[in-house]
Amino acid sequence: MRKTRKCAFCGKEFTCNSGSQKYCSEHCAEAAKAQRKKKQQDFIKAVEPAIDIASQEYLTFSKAAILMGCTRQYVYKLVNEGKLTASRISSRMAFIRKTDIEQMLAGNPYHRVLPGSSTNKASKKSSTPSSSLSSEKGNNHGVESALKFSEPLEYISGEDVMAIYKVKKSWLYASAKRNDIPMCKIAGKNYYSRKHMDELFGVTAEIEALTEWLTTKGAETLYSTTKESLRTQAYRRHIPTKREYGKTYYSKKHLDELFRPDLKASDAYCTTAEAAEKYGMTRSNICVIIKKEKITKIKVGVQNLIVKEELEKVMAERLAQFGSYRVQ
Structure with missing residues (x-):
């Protein structure tokens, strides 16, 4: 009895003639072969730029972006900010040395910075050894965070934080963990440093007013x-x-x-769309007339408000002179 299998390309069931048959027809076999070949070609196309970059010392902005794994615009930003050195050869050609990229990365090691804190590596090294804290494994995070600061901190409970700063419980926990806020646990409740919560969630005097x-x-x-x-x-x-x-x-x-809702509600002003509807013209024609006749307009958001009195006067003059409102 012959066995039935699913085609490895189209997925249809077929009766196989031999134990090694994978495809239901020659068409599927050829299509699968072409697909494998295309994948190989795509892989080679993707790898070739990286291979070329590995053997080059001077890179264009596009190749530097591929090497760093970012966009070309971000490379331009690094150069404009002076963080990365580039050499201009002509008005349309500039190069970046691979060694300059390595120096930039080596000179900016990643480190987490607490909001409002000025801790450095020396203060971290002078902290209490971890052996003395091994007995309180559940409170390691809060105690280690508190040891980074020499000044005494005032702590408030999580419920007080949510009530004072009007934040959700999930947002409080995520923000405290992300910003490494000093905290401690007492009787199963989390307490957070009020100073750091003020810096993280507090508002300025201008906003508070x-x-x-x-x-x-x-x-x-x-x-x-x-x-x-x-x-x-x-x-x-x-x-x-x-x-x-x-x-x-x-x-x-x-x-x-x-x-400016007061100007929009005023009868002394009208929008470009209202003027176009009133005089039976397009918005483009109204804009041309405003520019040509130097009619006063006020920018409100994305709209232009036109002084009705000036517009009506100009339109009356155009009607008397040309017999119509149209742009001449």
Whole structure:
């Protein structure tokens, strides 16, 4: 009785004629062979740049990015900041020495820095030997963190941290571990250094003085914007933000200065779209007229507000002179 197998290429069941048959037809066998050959060629294409780089001392920015495992733009950033040395040969050609990359990496060893701390290697070496702490294995992390600081620290419980700084429990644990916040365990509860929590979660005096805050949804509704645009504007214009219980809040005062809802609600101004609809023109034509006639406009967010009085006066003159509003 002949055995049935699944084709190694298409997955269909077939009756095999011999014990070594893997494919249901010659077509599948040829297709599988072509696929193996393509994988080999792709592997060679991927390895060739690395092999070439290994034998070169002077690298272009693209090859330096491949060697470092980053993007070419990041290599340009390192050069502009003076962290990496590059030599310009012409207006369109520059090279980086492999030895300069190795020197840059050797001169910047990785080390974790606590927020607001200025500990160095000498202070770490002078800490208490780990043998004296072996009896308290459960508290090693908190005790070792506390030994890095010579000054006495004030500790508060995790519940107090969540109440004071308005953070979630999961966010508290993750942030404390990530930033190596000094902590200790008493009666099964975690206590954290108040000084370091102030530096990590505390707000500045400027932000603390603000009284009106808007959630993301509230800002989207009030200013007719999107979440992505709101985040971009807040980043570019340095709008104060704060985070409470996993939600982001934006300063209403600064958003009002950016989006100017008072001007939008005023009858003295109109947008480009409103002017185009009123005079039966395109937005491009309105923009050309504004630029040509030097009509006053105010930039509000991503929109331009036009002074209605000046626009109506210009449009009336164009109608009397040319018989239409169109751009001549």
